[in-house]
Amino acid sequence: MSRPRILLVDDQKMILLGLERMLRRMRNAWDVVLAGSGREAQGCMEDQAFDVLLSDLNMPGFGGAELLEWSRERHPGTIRIVLSGHQNKPMILASTRTAHRFLTKPCEPDVLVATLSETLEACLLPAGKGGVRQAVVGMGSLPVGPGAARGVAEQLQDPSGTVPCLQDHFLEDAGLASMVLHFVNSAFFGVPRPILNPWEAFQLLDRDSWPAIRVDPVPSELESRLQPLREKHLAQARHALSITRSEGAPVEVQNLAYIGGLLAVAGPMILAISFPERFEEAMAQPQALGVDLQQLAYHYFRLRGLPAPLLEIVGNPREPGRYRQPPSLALAAVHVASGKPDESFLSGTPFLGRVPTWQRLHVPAQG
Template sequence: MKKRVLFVDDEPRVLEGLRNRLRKQRKKWDMVFAEGGERALEELARAPCDVVVSDMRMPGMDGATLLARVQEEHPDAVRIVLSGYAELEAAVRAVRVAHQFLSKPCEAEVLVSTVERACNLQALLGEERIRQVVGRMASLPPLPEAYAELSRVLADEDAGIKDVARVVEGDVALSAKLLQLVNSAFFRRNRRITSIEQAAAHLGIMTLRNLVLQVEVFERREVPAVPGFSAEDLQRHSLLVGGLAAKIVPAQRDDAFLAGMLHDVGKLVLACELPETFAADLAACPPGGSLAAVEVERHGVGHAEVGGYLLGLWGLPYTVVEAVANHHHPGRVPEHHALDVLGAVHVANALAHEVAGGAPADARLDTDYLERHGLAGDLARWREVAAELEELL
């Protein structure tokens, strides 16, 4: 079945240009072109769309207002801004309602690959109820102490980029949102960024002060109390997994650290948005058992897929999304032929649980995957590194 993609702009010539440039996609996409926000809502009422690509500046109903309506009424749709304006005010308005951002003029190849990737994401999360919940999310709440520390650092005239990066690297929600921002067309130039320090340096102290202290782009709310779940424990575990993954594949250190830091972001999503469901899953998981297995049995998807879906929506690099979504089952990604970010996060997660007093790593490891890639003999060395890192946290 073809995916339905809606393009929205107030200028007919822009829509006609898109129609001509995307003509080759007609066999894969059912494309609809709407002149303005009101016409776009009419098209959505006629039939749902998988992806909505909208300009920002339009008379009457602008892009941010339109996408806010889409966010509420059609949360399944991936929301993408395609705009020629890069003011901070526009970026802030868009980041609250859009998943991804592209800048005009946009090469056809970039637009096609972005829409194609958005269409493919839905296959990752088949449970419609969960997909809609994740689709509505604009951000995740950081730990209160992490947000307070970031605010303090940014208010300090003597603070530097390394001080900012140190705070952000210690919090899952701050890391995810910063990487979404820096990889958007509003801020990114020519390459994807996965290093927290590089992301902070790219945005700069002044922009970060505006985003955090003035417009409060990071969400400030408490994580609901969920029996069996601790946001503080999640942060500690995530830091350990990120640090260990970075040491396992030093050539891909930045990607590995970020993927490890965000590998359980799906748990935070579920705790915030579906606390009762998440609590029931945790209660159904036996001591030392696999929460992921319980979730898949009950819902068809688990926290790994939920996290990968969210990060994919937010446009984070594919290497990170793939590692997060598959960190329990690296063997289901067949094209991997050597240890990489996905394998590193898989191993780091299992060892981090073990050294923190959990079940032996063997219970969580895909031993066929490790043996197939000749990695089983390295486990003892990685276990020692995990124990050393755990003592430092």
Template sequence: MRRVIFVDDAPEILQHLRRILGPMQSEWDMQFFPSAAAALPVIREGACDVVVSDMTMPVMDGAQFLSEVRTLSPETIRIVLSGDQSPVNHLRSAAVAHRFLQKPVDLSVLKATIAQAEALRAVLANPALRSLVGEIKVLPSLPSIYQNLMQEMQAPQASLKKASRIVAKDLGMMTKILQLVNSAFFGLRTHVSDPEQAVALLGFDTIKSLALSSQVFAQFDQGRLPSFSLEDLWRHAMLTGTCARRIAKDAGASQQVIDEAFTAALLHDVGVLVLAANKPEDYARVCDLMRTQRMPDWAAERDVFGADHAHVGAYLLGIWGLGDGIIEAVAFHQHPGECQAPGFTAVTAVHVANAIAEQQAQGEADTADLAGVDQEYLAREQCLLRLSGWRELCAAA
């Protein structure tokens, strides 16, 4: 039976939760606490599967409490349930929670949220994946420029000027930002050459994503696998990011989903870098299988390693503490049907964008069929009829 703990300092909220969760008594072992201080000793005594906490509580708030839970029980799914929708609370909760739900929440939404988070945990707990990652000697480190940008974003008086100075310290990073802001994607009539103006036009979240992805790519030693094209991989990542962002905007997704889609698209192949950098001889076999047997990359990787780059990349991003929306999109970008999230999500955007970018790279943009797209999944999420429109939208990317 799944053990679920609820924490909220408002008695009426706890009473409401007890009432709506009555039907789950046969499936969940539930406990309700009026404060973090009351819940922590129970969590110390034994592992729990899910913790659902309010954000704005006295003495120890939700972010502080869930940070403690993460230390005590890393495998626990952490959910914030809050009526405070301020950007500051979203930002603080993103660092410690897997999901953020708004009050009032109904039972179906809570059940779906927990199921979705558990599906991702199951993927990352795959013994073959853990064994493979355990053999890897060098994982890319979380770039310092990304950490510095995160600190600036979380500052009480965040400044675009300070952010642009952080970015300008990395010439390669600044070059990529200026390249993107001056691309056809933005449709600007004037050329942008000033870092501060570029940061203002792109926004904090886009800049943060570019900083993370470009520096991760920069950590890869091309010399260990000369036949491997890092430039092609980066070009594909950028094109996928551009397409995913367009698709998410066209779908009317929230800004959070748009940002998650862009970040995940830039990083969806980071697992390729991890495998190629640490096991170049084995990855050469993957490339050979793709070329001689015409196997898709994920199938060749599973044949050689027992796991594919999507799951390796998601595992790495989990270690780094990125949000579940991004990790999900990376983990399921090739097999979106395995994702439990309903409706249009970052998974949808990255899956379709990846297929479109691969087709464009092969010079087959006008081909009637789009190889690699899971049409059953798109039909399930009522997105299949939008596919042709998304292809046209991304044609000039």
């Protein structure tokens, strides 16, 4: 892979030079270019390719929000990061629809370098126009099912304030779940611990933030392919939850297994949306695109800063040793609930002998 190219954008010259100094330690690994306005950045991106666009939001004229949206449309393979001291919550949340990460000013050098390093992992994906990298980086929120979309739209307009009936939508639809987890785990919220439960994440949003939960319609021909994927992974999530409950696991482990099983749908969804003509082939032979389904899900959520425990579950539930050996109970539960348990994955663990019992567990109708 060639040296990553990073474009830094801020209308305040001193801040821009400060960012450049922060990244000087990486000068032998990354190429850094500076732009003092959104229009200047636009010109830079038209002239040369960049792996990362890191931009301030509050700039005069062609601002950061417009630049991010333009970049997503014209250069979908470019990773988009916001670095801003702006405190307008609706604007910040709106930017998370186009930005993969959000960092607050002032930003510590170690945090900036770590964030860039993490997101640049996506550059390891197969590139090229219309390739896997462009699909993962360019994709916005995971599509939300029509029933959940209608239910959420109706309830978010309810002036009564509390809407507990939304809980099932956020816990059973991967698109809604991943959206609010992306919001709340961003640096803007500053939550002192990782948030793994989408319903808890939603409850951390105030009413002024609800408009950011905007659900785009899905074409009917695509929805016919996505709905079976949603149903399959919801069943997988419920089965994984039943397994961890049967083992008397703490609630945190049960939640992790459930959400991990639900969000694992990201890989097949990316295939269905970005490679419809190769969907059946890639589902039957996951390496047909040069990357497996778990890697697609891992890079999608890694880009968006979801917590490491969830990345471990969705990232590769069938390869032993990629994250830790032996696998955790939550990871083993999702692995078995996927329907294709591999004895070598569970070899040497107390879980191997439990597989027949786990497979026979009743899966409840509600998660």
